[in-house]
Amino acid sequence: MEEKLPVFESIFSIDCLIFGFEAGVLKILLIERGDEPFKDWFALPGYIVKQDESLDDAADRILYELTGLRDLPMKQFHTFGEVNRHPQGRVITVGYYALIRVNSQKELRPTAHLARKAIWHPVSDLPKLAFDHTDIFNKGFAKIRRRLNHQPIAFDLLPEKFTLTQLQGLYEAILDKKLDKRNFRKKMLSYGFLKELVEKQKGVSYRAAKLYKFDKRKYAKIFQNELTAE
Amino acid sequence: MEEKLPVFESIFSIDCLIFGFEAGVLKILLIERGDEPFKDWFALPGYIVKQDESLDDAADRILYELTGLRDLPMKQFHTFGEVNRHPQGRVITVGYYALIRVNSQKELRPTAHLARKAIWHPVSDLPKLAFDHTDIFNKGFAKIRRRLNHQPIAFDLLPEKFTLTQLQGLYEAILDKKLDKRNFRKKMLSYGFLKELVEKQKGVSYRAAKLYKFDKRKYAKIFQNELTAE
The missing domain is CATH 1.10.10.10 (Winged helix-like DNA-binding domain superfamily/Winged helix DNA-binding domain)
Incomplete structure (x- = not known):
């Protein structure tokens, strides 16, 4: 007899850590959420993966809908799965990052109502972020710092x-x-x-x-x- | 009005890539599945994450149940989310790896019926693996090869x-x-x-x-x- 997999009501999402360097300042791409109950919160651009799309495709779509930027060279860096990391259920989120030249990018223009606004914010003065997004930022930033030693990542930003x-x-x-x-x-x-x-x-x-x-x-x-x- | 997250019937799992070095041979830890319809298939030790456990805890539990090994220094290396990677539904799997000294480990003794047997298998002669486990192996092995250049990983195996x-x-x-x-x-x-x-x-x-x-x-x-x- 074939055994079925146990099915839980689980959700996976993507969160994007997009670093940019502009006029001597290292910045991160944030959104201001426009939806209740998270209205006015700062957050990393991120949302739910659809049933019929791969993680990489979801990352591209979500970043585009929330910020207007597309086709960035994003890569996974870590998956976050603490039990209570999201207030609305068990959500496991896959972190993606990219390092880009801010000037080479088009205007920020979200199309999803989830993001009222997308902005470049200095890394040195990060506001309070939604959920565990500060942890996600810290983990990704630490990884980039280590990579600086042996990968030419600095040159993607310049x-x-x-x-x-x-x-x-x-x-x-x-x-x-x-x-x-x-x-x-x-x-x-x-x-x-x-x-x-x-x-x-x-x-x-x-x-x-x-x-x-x-x-x-x-x-x-x-x-x-x-x-x-x- | 508070908006709810869309809930899909999604599943996340863990798959473990455990490398060992024994008598001059680089080996990987595999299980022989004991459950239908996958009976007799070779696979990486892996299974479903429970609703109330973190990814790291799940990785420890699953590896222990399927192989008898516990408390290994496992780390995430990549999350695999292709739409059709699993025949029984949308399963996104988080890959974990560890490099260990085979001799320092106890006997392999699975407790879950899912694994009929756990074995150390030479990397140079990998059998056909279940699902996309060969892809998972290749991705993890490539990452370890790159890390060999700048992290002291070789010494964990010796x-x-x-x-x-x-x-x-x-x-x-x-x-x-x-x-x-x-x-x-x-x-x-x-x-x-x-x-x-x-x-x-x-x-x-x-x-x-x-x-x-x-x-x-x-x-x-x-x-x-x-x-x-x-």
Whole structure:
């Protein structure tokens, strides 16, 4: 006799952690909920996965409906399943993240009434978030901080051409500490994955700084195969 | 008016990827299912999360019921949510993994009838697995392979004291390629995180090899803070 799976009234959702870097400030994408009983709460963009869509498809759809942004390079980072994490039932939520250039993105324009508004908010001054979204943020941010050591994630946040001051500002924002300018530059340049451009910074009133590009192939060679390369 | 969450008949489960290293062979923990309609299928140890337990608690309970092993240092690695991944309904499964020393573990003794038997099976010769368990295995194994570059995971699989031949064998098993002996040793010793012991290998008929221990503090210093250390 075939045994059936026990069926519970369970729900899974997606929550999105979208980081952006804009004018030297590390930001996170938040929504202001428009639905009762959560009206006016700040929350990560997130909602319920439909029965007939995969997790990845759901992440794309939900982010689009709640913020107007689409086709971001989102990746899973953790699934949150504490028993009482949501007041309306057992909801297990899959956390997705992406790191993007804010300037390259279109206007924020939610279409679902669930989100009254979508905004970029500085990470350094996070408001109180709905449910366990602060925990989700902390877990994801810690993961990104660790990844900074061995994956070229910083370069997803920067413009294609950037100054060393911008790069240092981003590292400081992610690591939440001041770095010594001389040491930082020496170390970064010593790896060989920063390519100095002939072109210099434009539109500044002070002395124009050198611009750099990121050489992904060199980076991969240095860090991906550290211990295992022949 | 308060809006209720839409409730679907959804199920979440846990699947466990437990790697062990034994006598030079990298192995994975499998069960032979004992329940219809999956009788005799090989599968990863996994089953349904209960309504009143967290994901981490469920992972511990399920692994124990299906294999007899408990309190392993399991961590989430990915959540699988393709629409048709399970023949009996929409089941989203959270993948957990652990790397352990096989010899330090007790006998495999399932208590749930779902698992007729639990066995350690060589990774290099994996049988056909139930559902999408081969995909889950591949995804987890690829992640472990990448982690080998920057986390001390190899040392969780080795005995406390090991020879360089054992260490190389483990790297070769995880990377699925032969490594040059001289290069491997030179590189491994150059990092400074292997501590040579006075004690030598025992109970071998050939010339006893040097034994090493792993210095976690040195490893952490070298790899965790590569780019961000001052």
